[in-house]
Amino acid sequence: MISVxxxxxxxxxxxxxxxxxxLVLHGGGGPQTVAPIVGHLSATMHVLAPTHPGWDGTTRPESIASVADLARAYLSWLLDQRELDVVLIGSSIGGWIALEMAVQAAADDRFAGIIGAxxxxxxxGALVEGEPIADFFALDARGLAEVAWHDPERGYLDPARFTDEQRAVQQGNGRTMxxxxxxxxxxxxLLDRLxxxxVPTLAVWGASDGIVTxxxxxxxASGIPGAQFVEIPxxxxxxxxxxPEATWAAIDPFLARA
Known part of the structure; x- marks a missing residue:
């Protein structure tokens, strides 16, 4: 079945x-979580930021049932749009999608030249011995804030304050994820396939990330030839x-060279 x-x-x-x-690829929290990236890059680049199928009430075709399927669908779309030398920027699950796209593109001549960095x-996305991914689905709102944010109070979203519509979107996003x-x-x-x-690759990591350390x-990063790693305090x-400022200070010099 073709992923479209x-x-x-x-x-x-x-x-x-x-x-x-x-191409800016959001994580499980939805497109609003990458809005600052879109805003920052739009000053110098042509930015495309899709809502992944199934997030925020959008339709998810049955042909897209895995990250590999979604990566293939995005590559095919970029091919149809005749895009070349595209920079993939992904957060959380979006980072996994970006890496999967890079792996698939390297193995398929049809996608040659589409991805530039x-x-x-x-x-x-990867399984790393001794560094398990936090069990996102077992965490309540408070627990998620504790592992996902350096300042948990800033990241905590009280479910009691959600509207019915917001709650439905969040639950739908979770099911799609x-x-x-x-x-x-x-x-x-994934780790072995990296x-x-x-293409030039940069891994940017929050020093206090408890979901993936x-x-x-x-x-x-060590599994990707020549990849750079930057930790954000x-x-x-x-x-x-x-x-954000420390993140842009890591990203901008990389983009200038990549």
């Missing part, structure tokens, strides 16, 4: 359409939200 993105998939477009393209921000990423949010084959990545991030799983 829905035609009505929401896609934010920002910046100069004649500039280099950045990858930035993985606290991405899940369980299908796409699995309850373990990992692929046992050696195929053949900096040691986990270093292990992922006083930040957790979403460093672009907690420490």
């Amino acid at each position: 993105l829905p035609e009505d998939l929401p896609m934010i477009q920002a910046g100069d359409p004649t500039a280099r393209t950045a 990858v930035i993985d921000i606290d991405g899940v 369980a299908v796409i990423a699995g309850t373990g949010m990992s692929d046992a084959t 050696s195929a990545v053949n 900096p040691a986990y991030g270093r292990a992922v 006083a930040a957790g799983h979403l460093p672009h939200l907690e420490a």
